[in-house]
Each structure stands twice: as structure tokens, then as C-alpha cells.
Amino acid sequence: MLHIHKVSEMTGVTVRTLRHYDQIGLLQSTSKTEGGHRLYSNGDLKKLQQIQFMKKIGFRLNEIKNMLNSSDWDWSDSLRNQLSYIKQEQENLNKMESALRELIHGMAIEDENNEIAIQKVMQLNNNNKELQQKYRKSLFKEREWKLWEKVPNMTSDNADSLEWIALIGQLKRYVHTDPSSPKVQNIIRRMEEKRLEAFDGEKEFIDKLWVMRMSEAESEKLGLYPIDQDVLQFMNSAYEIFIKKRAEAHSE
Amino acid sequence: MLHIHKVSEMTGVTVRTLRHYDQIGLLQSTSKTEGGHRLYSNGDLKKLQQIQFMKKIGFRLNEIKNMLNSSDWDWSDSLRNQLSYIKQEQENLNKMESALRELIHGMAIEDENNEIAIQKVMQLNNNNKELQQKYRKSLFKEREWKLWEKVPNMTSDNADSLEWIALIGQLKRYVHTDPSSPKVQNIIRRMEEKRLEAFDGEKEFIDKLWVMRMSEAESEKLGLYPIDQDVLQFMNSAYEIFIKKRAEAHSE
DNA sequence: TATACAAAATGACATTACGTCAGTTTCAAG
DNA sequence: CTTGAAACTGACGTAATGTCATTTTGTATA
Structure with missing residues (x-):
């Protein structure tokens, strides 16, 4: 059990x-002293290492949080990913090196008309961004895959799960109608009710469904949702209307 | 002459x-259309490339601004620097690769007790930070060097410059006294007067002196000021007192 | 056991480098 | 001379810390 300063020292992450x-729930220390001092475990260090990598390839903290929290997370998988990323980065740097050399030499000779070389160098930076994107995508996909693997299981032995599937199916039918219509709002209300009463393995699924709803904007960029984009978007706006209406009802 | 969208496309920097x-004066397009559309020149592209690199190694935008604006700036020098940086980065990645491999293998075998390996991986990240620091430092130093190169020149043919040197010398003598004392404040006042009446080549020097004053905090970290740290710090606090007093005098 | 002092905690506000959005103006092409 | 794409100018928003002020906690020593 390490106290916060020690962890900071070891990893270079500031206190x-x-x-x-901790505050945002991304990495809560395994335990605390009576007085509330954070005590970090070995596992916490692993998690932190993960976080560092995911940050490096451009994930936002709340995205990282979602992904790490979703129980199924394999640290050794991730390490292999990191290794492969590094190798790609090396290649990139090699390209960068020759581009720079080219530019330097070109300058000596012509000193102008090197726009093309400049472009080359700068676009290699983008190359890096693309690389990050690629790895973000692959991490995302891996996770999605594991998530949807569970669905059939659920459907087979649980009436509740069947209703979930049904609800999504219903929603699908109304995709091109008004999300504030009573029909749609009823479906949403039912979903919200079910969400609140959910438990156990199913809870996990539903939470994930909700997480997906939340990060819809990001996922659109990646274009990899298993639920059709439009359904998700529709569900999103319908849900927002639902929440707003409920808030209004409360305040009266 | 390229319009903004084109530049964005070429370089991957957003519009x-x-x-x-432009707004913060870091990179103002060489020219504009009558209607105010920005038109970027070839030189602007070079500058942008510089900026990208300096950002990469951790400079803040206003620091970059200061360094690029200070007339003496050699693009080919910088390219060589970039090349050398890249090579170091490559080495770093190699280390990272083997550290990761070690970690992955270690996991298969013992599955615990790999704290040391984790630490290794994470500290390689810091290695990177150190590398950046190192290059920041070297850029800084190069610039400082060019700056102080000018001082003898100045002193030789200009009474004003001599007074500057003298003022700094005087300040040095009072370093361990009260910065709000009349003696010190008089020196500061004289400096401020001279600063305001400065012009031409000298102006450049004085501006730089002031810039240094401003970025004292940052430079302390780097620990590379040609003017002794304590003198600068002293000048800084004395100047602040001066400004405050003047403001009070005004408001009465 | 009391005392003192480093290190931890919490909370609030500041900062950097953009993103996003809204409303307006400019430009090039037909 | 119009018209749509692309540029412009604000103004406000955001993420991931940094910074600072004040309070608590833990431990080493008297």
C-alpha cells in the first residue's frame, strides 16, 4: 500500500x-486510512499505467473511465496493444527522420521551393494522429465486441432481457417520427423504469447501453456502433425530452 | 499566397x-485581402512548422511567440535540432519496447511481483518528458546566447546601454536588502524611464530583458539565466512594488 | 502523552489551447 | 448582379490540470 506522494514519485503523475x-472516479485508491489518506495498491498502479497509455493515444478521461470500469478488461491484452502501437510509432519516426533529412538537404541546395518537403514533414505529424485514432478504434471495437457477446446469453433465459430487446425494436420503428410523441415517450419511460429496477448481470448490460447513449457523439466519429446510429440518436433525443418533461413536472 | 483553408489542409492544423x-500574435499571415481574409506565405508555413515542433517539446504558445518574434531565428538550425530530437525519441521507443516485452513476459511467468517492471514502463514516459525538457533548455540557451552576444556591442558605442549595464550592476548590490527601499525603487524607476524611451537596436535588448523578467518563473525551472537568478528575482519584486505604488499614486 | 511539523485532505478559482456556435461579410463563378 | 461557399469576428464552453488557502492527519521526539 503506497501513499499518494510515493505513487506520484514512482510514476511521474502529479499528486x-x-x-x-479519484474525484472523477477514474482511479480510486483501493483503500484509505482512517483519516482519509489514500492508499494505492498494486492493481491501482496497473490501472494507472493503462490510463497513461490511453491518454497517450488520445482518449478523454471520461472515456477511459467508462472503458476501465466495464469489468471486463484485460491488462495483458492492453500491453500487447501498447507494444504494437510503439512499433508503429517507431516506423513513423523513421519516416519523419528521412523527411527531415530531405528538408535539410533540400534547403542547402535550393533554399526555396521546398514547400513540398515542409508539407511532408508536417503531415507526418498527422500520421501520428491517425495512428492514435486507429488504436483508439481498435480498443473501442474490442470492447464493443465483448459487450455484444453477452446479449444472446441474456435473451435466452430471462424475460426482462427480452423486453429490452423488444423495446429497442419498437423504438426502431419510430425512428423517423417525432421523439416527443406519446408513443415514443412511453417507450422511453418504460426503458427508464426498467433501467432503475435492473440488477445483476443484466444491470451491466443496461449500464453499458446507457454509457453508449452518453458517448454517442464520440462514437459517431468512430462510426462503429452495433446499434444503428440513427436509432441511438433518436433514443438520445427522446430521452432528453423525457428528462426535461419530468423535471418540469417536478418543479410545479 | 494560400488562404486559410488550404493551409489547414496542408498542415493538419485546424482553421x-x-x-x-493570429489573434494572439503568434502567427500572423503575411498579408490579407482587402476584405480581411488571411493570406499565408511560404515563410508562414515554415514558422508554422517551427511552432508545431516547439509545441511538441512542451513550450507554451506565448513562450513560442517570444522566441519566434525575437528577430534572430534560424530555421535550419531548428531543423537540425528537430532531427536530433527525433533520434533520441527513437532510442526512447526502443527502450520502451523492451520494457514492455519484459513486462509481458514477466506476467506470463509470475503474474505478480512485476511492480518493478511496471515502474520501468511508466518511468520511460517520464524519460520522454525529460527529453523534451532537455530540448527546451537547449533552444532556450541558444537564444540566450544570441541575446547576450549583443551586449558588448551595445556597450561599446552607446551611452544609454552603458547606463543599463550600470543599473543592473547597482541592483545587484542591493539584492539582499528591502526591495521597497527608496534606493532600490529609484533604480527601478530609472529603469522604467529608460525602458519607455528606448528605441532601435537597444529596444530589442531591453524588451528581452523585460520578457525575461516576465517569464522568470519558467526560467527558474530551467535554471539557465545569464543574469543571476537572485538579481532577477529581486528586480522582479522591486518592480512589482514600483508598479503598485504608482497605481496607488494615480488613484488618489 | 503532548507537541510539533511534514504531508495529506478539501475546495475554489485560474489557466491553456483550443472547440463550438451564431451572426455577418467577402469572394469567385455563372 | 446574385448567390453559395468559405471567411470573418465575437462570445461562451471545455478538459485537464495548476495554484492557493485552509484544515486534518500521521508520526517522531521531548
């Missing part, structure tokens, strides 16, 4: 940052 | 970012 990660 | 750089 402030660790506390922030 | 918003380019406008931002």
Missing part, C-alpha cells in the same frame, strides 16, 4: 492529478 | 487554431 482522478 | 494563432 494533484491523482486526486483529480 | 480555428490558425485564427487563434
Whole structure:
């Protein structure tokens, strides 16, 4: 069990940052002293290492949080991913090196008209961004895959799960109608009710469904949702209307 | 002459970012159309490339601005620097690769007790930060060097410059006294007067002196000021007192 | 056991480098 | 001379910390 300063020292992550990660629930120390001092375990260190990598390839903290929290997470898988990423990065740097050399030499000779070389160098930076995107995508996909693997299981032995599937199916039918219509709002209300009463293995599924709803914007960029984009978007706006209406009802 | 969208396309820097750089005076397009559309020149592209690199190694935008604006700036020098940086980065990645391999293998065998390996991997990240620091430092130093190269020149043919040197010398003598004392404040006042009446080549020097004053905090971290740290710090606090007093005098 | 002092905590506000959006103006092409 | 794409200018928003002020906790020593 390590106290916060020690962890900071070992990993180079500032104390402030660790506390922030705790606050947003990204990395909560396994235990605390009576007085509330954070005590980090070995597993916490692993998680932190994960976080560092995911940050490096451009994930936002809340995205990282979602992915790490979703129980199924394999640290050794991730390490292999990291290794492969590094190798790609190496290649990229090699390209960068020759591009720079070219530019330097070109300058000596012509000193102008090297726009093309400049472009080359700068676009290699983008290359890097693309690389990050690629790895983000692959991490995402891996996770999605594991998620949907569970669905058939659920459907087979549980009436509740069947209703979920049904609800999504219904929603699908109304995709091109008004999301504030009573029919749609009823479906949403039912979904919200079910969400609240959910438990156990199913809870996990439903939470994920909700997480997906939340990160819809991001996922659109990646274009990899198993639920059709439009259904998700529709569900999203319908849900927002639902929440708003309920809030209004409450305040009266 | 390229319009903003084209530049964005070529370099992967967003349009918003380019406008931002213009706004803060970091990269103003060489020319504009009558209607105010930005037109970027070849030189602007070079500057942008510079900016990208300096950002990569961790400079803040306003630091970059200061360094690029200070007339003496050699693009080919910088390219060589970039090349050398890249090579170091490659080495770093190699280390990272073997550290990761070690970790992956270690996991298969013992599955615990790999704290040391984790630490290794994470500290390689810091290695990267250190590398950046190192290159920041070297860029800084190069610039400082060019700056102080000018001082003898100045002193030789200009009474004003001599007074500057003298003022700094005087300040040095009072370093361990009260910065709000009349003696010190008089020196500061004289400096401020001279700063305001400065012009031409000298102006450049004085501006730089002031820039240094401003970025004292940052430079302390780097620990590379040609003017002794304590003198600068002293000058800084004395100047702040001076400004405050003047403001009070005004408001009465 | 009391005391003192480093290190931890919490909370609030600041900062950097953009993104996003809204409303307006400019430009090039037909 | 119009018209649509692309540029412009604000103004406000955001993410991931940094910074600072104040309070608590843990431990080493008297």
C-alpha cells in the first residue's frame, strides 16, 4: 500500500492529478486510512499505467473511465496493444527522420521551393494522429465486441432481457417520427423504469447501453456502433425530452 | 499566397487554431485581402512548422511567440535540432519496447511481483518528458546566447546601454536588502524611464530583458539565466512594488 | 502523552489551447 | 448582379490540470 506522494514519485503523475482522478472516479485508491489518506495498491498502479497509455493515444478521461470500469478488461491484452502501437510509432519516426533529412538537404541546395518537403514533414505529424485514432478504434471495437457477446446469453433465459430487446425494436420503428410523441415517450419511460429496477448481470448490460447513449457523439466519429446510429440518436433525443418533461413536472 | 483553408489542409492544423494563432500574435499571415481574409506565405508555413515542433517539446504558445518574434531565428538550425530530437525519441521507443516485452513476459511467468517492471514502463514516459525538457533548455540557451552576444556591442558605442549595464550592476548590490527601499525603487524607476524611451537596436535588448523578467518563473525551472537568478528575482519584486505604488499614486 | 511539523485532505478559482456556435461579410463563378 | 461557399469576428464552453488557502492527519521526539 503506497501513499499518494510515493505513487506520484514512482510514476511521474502529479499528486494533484491523482486526486483529480479519484474525484472523477477514474482511479480510486483501493483503500484509505482512517483519516482519509489514500492508499494505492498494486492493481491501482496497473490501472494507472493503462490510463497513461490511453491518454497517450488520445482518449478523454471520461472515456477511459467508462472503458476501465466495464469489468471486463484485460491488462495483458492492453500491453500487447501498447507494444504494437510503439512499433508503429517507431516506423513513423523513421519516416519523419528521412523527411527531415530531405528538408535539410533540400534547403542547402535550393533554399526555396521546398514547400513540398515542409508539407511532408508536417503531415507526418498527422500520421501520428491517425495512428492514435486507429488504436483508439481498435480498443473501442474490442470492447464493443465483448459487450455484444453477452446479449444472446441474456435473451435466452430471462424475460426482462427480452423486453429490452423488444423495446429497442419498437423504438426502431419510430425512428423517423417525432421523439416527443406519446408513443415514443412511453417507450422511453418504460426503458427508464426498467433501467432503475435492473440488477445483476443484466444491470451491466443496461449500464453499458446507457454509457453508449452518453458517448454517442464520440462514437459517431468512430462510426462503429452495433446499434444503428440513427436509432441511438433518436433514443438520445427522446430521452432528453423525457428528462426535461419530468423535471418540469417536478418543479410545479 | 494560400488562404486559410488550404493551409489547414496542408498542415493538419485546424482553421480555428490558425485564427487563434493570429489573434494572439503568434502567427500572423503575411498579408490579407482587402476584405480581411488571411493570406499565408511560404515563410508562414515554415514558422508554422517551427511552432508545431516547439509545441511538441512542451513550450507554451506565448513562450513560442517570444522566441519566434525575437528577430534572430534560424530555421535550419531548428531543423537540425528537430532531427536530433527525433533520434533520441527513437532510442526512447526502443527502450520502451523492451520494457514492455519484459513486462509481458514477466506476467506470463509470475503474474505478480512485476511492480518493478511496471515502474520501468511508466518511468520511460517520464524519460520522454525529460527529453523534451532537455530540448527546451537547449533552444532556450541558444537564444540566450544570441541575446547576450549583443551586449558588448551595445556597450561599446552607446551611452544609454552603458547606463543599463550600470543599473543592473547597482541592483545587484542591493539584492539582499528591502526591495521597497527608496534606493532600490529609484533604480527601478530609472529603469522604467529608460525602458519607455528606448528605441532601435537597444529596444530589442531591453524588451528581452523585460520578457525575461516576465517569464522568470519558467526560467527558474530551467535554471539557465545569464543574469543571476537572485538579481532577477529581486528586480522582479522591486518592480512589482514600483508598479503598485504608482497605481496607488494615480488613484488618489 | 503532548507537541510539533511534514504531508495529506478539501475546495475554489485560474489557466491553456483550443472547440463550438451564431451572426455577418467577402469572394469567385455563372 | 446574385448567390453559395468559405471567411470573418465575437462570445461562451471545455478538459485537464495548476495554484492557493485552509484544515486534518500521521508520526517522531521531548
